Amino acid sequence: MPFAVHVLGLAVFAQGTSEFMLSGLLSGIAADLDVSLSAAGxxxxxxxVGMVVGxxxxxxxxxxxxxxxxxLSFLAVFVAVHVIGAMTTDYGVLLATRAVGALANAGFWAVALVTALSMAAPHQRARATAVVVGGVTVACVVGVPAGAALGGLWGWRSAFWAVALVSVPAAVALLVAVPGDRPGDVPRVSARSELRTLxxxxxxxxxxxxxxxQGATFCAFSYLEPLVTRVTGFGGGWVPVVLALFGAGSFAGVTLAGRLADARPDAVIGLGMTALALGWAALALTAAHPVAALALVLLQGALAFGTGTTLITRVFHLAPDAPTLAGSFATAAFNVGAAVGPWLGGAALGAGLGFRAPVWTSAVLMGAALAVAGVLSASSGAVRRPLTARRRPAPER
Structure with missing residues (x-):
């Protein structure tokens, strides 16, 4: 695997930390800028929203x-808005930096995915995707807890400074490791043709x-804290352990999928989705049992990100004539799930359905995903059958 692909994963790690670290910094931001907790949220x-639209x-x-x-341009903007965010005392300015930072992150993601695939050998495309996506899982395991720790020690601004500082060596490494484009590397297909492909x-x-x-993944992940403290019976000190366990499973799943998906993508997607649906239902049923809950959190993290990584690779396979825009649509779909899933889980909690309700909601979302995948599989078979029929020799008379 080219070293430059790992450099892309490092840059994604810094940006992924920024995306998720606010969950541990909201109270400090609200107090410092004199706004409500909901405004900080x-x-x-x-x-x-910036990721989806951007x-x-x-x-x-x-x-x-x-x-x-x-x-480099997207990463420079990302660093700049974090420096501004770390220094501002105005809530409106901080809100604007988050939106602009998301736009830069979205652009970086789209280009990083297609760049990684272009540098990898044909039989390593899924593995290259896994290395880039792995930056997010490392952010969940290391970056987010570290950001929360920095916020507790030196205030929320220190976490913003840390993200900016980590991004600088990533930018230098990108400048050195990623090869410059040669004539003909830049796509000449019109934007209209690419959009038609999509x-x-x-x-x-x-x-x-x-x-x-992804909606199922982030629905359950967002509400693991009340599940493990109110249903499983763990104390608050166990929450970082459970979240880190999910992140460790995610990293393992991404790594394993990167090695398996190039050879058998259909099996990884089909078995992964089925196991995810069953796993979320099993977690909802057995959440009161600590050993089962911990084991399922680890397993579901692995299945969720392993399956998600393989789906990203499948998007590129289906849109070879629009690689950059395909990457952007994959990024948008990922973040639509990340936004809608927690909202649905919160609605289930708000309806008084109990602390297991978000996990049941994840199981339902995976059921819907399996249904759509079934339609997709049936339509693919309908397309292939006439071709098979035409190859069949005519019967002898």
């Missing part, structure tokens, strides 16, 4: 840029499967 929403827009804007230049039904259904799968 909008900083997370602004980032999610992914296709930034990809369209940068689709003809040399890839190294695009990566309108293919099979691709749209795959993106819907991605969004539903």
């Amino acid at each position: 909008l900083l997370t929403s602004a980032f999610a 992914a296709p827009l930034t990809a369209l804007a940068a689709r003809t840029w040399p890839r190294r230049r695009a990566l 309108g293919r039904p099979r691709l749209l259904l795959t993106l819907l499967v991605m969004a539903l799968t």
Whole structure:
């Protein structure tokens, strides 16, 4: 695997830490800027919306840029807005930096995915995707807890400074490791042609499967704290352990999927989705049993990110003529799930259905994902059958 692919994973680690670290910093931000906790929570929403909207827009804007230049430009903007955010005393400015940072992150993601795939050998495409996505899982295991610890020691601004500082060596490494574009590397296909490619039904259904799968993942993940403290019976000190366990499973799942998905992507996706649906239901049923709950948290983290990584690779396979925009749509689908899933879990909790309700909601979302995948599989079979029939020799008379 080229070293530059690992450098892309490092940059994604820094940006993933920024995306998720606010969960441990909201109280400090609210107190420091004299805003309500719900207003501070909008900083997370602004980032999610910026990722969903920004992914296709930034990809369209940068689709003809040399890839190294695009990566460095997006990362420079990301560093700049974190420096501004760390220094500002105005809530409106901080909210704007979160939105702009999300736009830069979305653009970086889209270009990073296609760059990693272009540098990897054909039989290592899923593994290259796994290395990039692995940056997010490492952020969950290491970056987010570290950000929360920094916030507790030196205030929330120190976490913003840390993200900016970690991004600087990533930018230097990108400059050195990612090769400059040669003539012909920049796509010459028109934006209209790429968008037409992205309108293919099979691709749209795959993106819907991605969004539903990620919605299930983040629905349960967002409400693990009340589940393990109110149902499983763990004390508050166990919450970071449980979250880190989910992150460790995610990293293991991404790594394993990267090694298996190039050879058998259909098996990884099909078995992974089925196991996820059953696993969320099992967690909801056995949440009161500590050993079972811990084992399932680890397993579900592995299944969720392993399956999600393979789905990203499938999106690129279905849109070979629109790699940058395909990456942006995959990023948008990922973040639609990350935004909608927790909202649905919160609605289930708000309806008084109990602390297991978000996990049951995840099981339902995975059921919907399996149903869409079934439609996709049936439509693919319908397309292939006439071709098979035409190859069949005519009967002898």
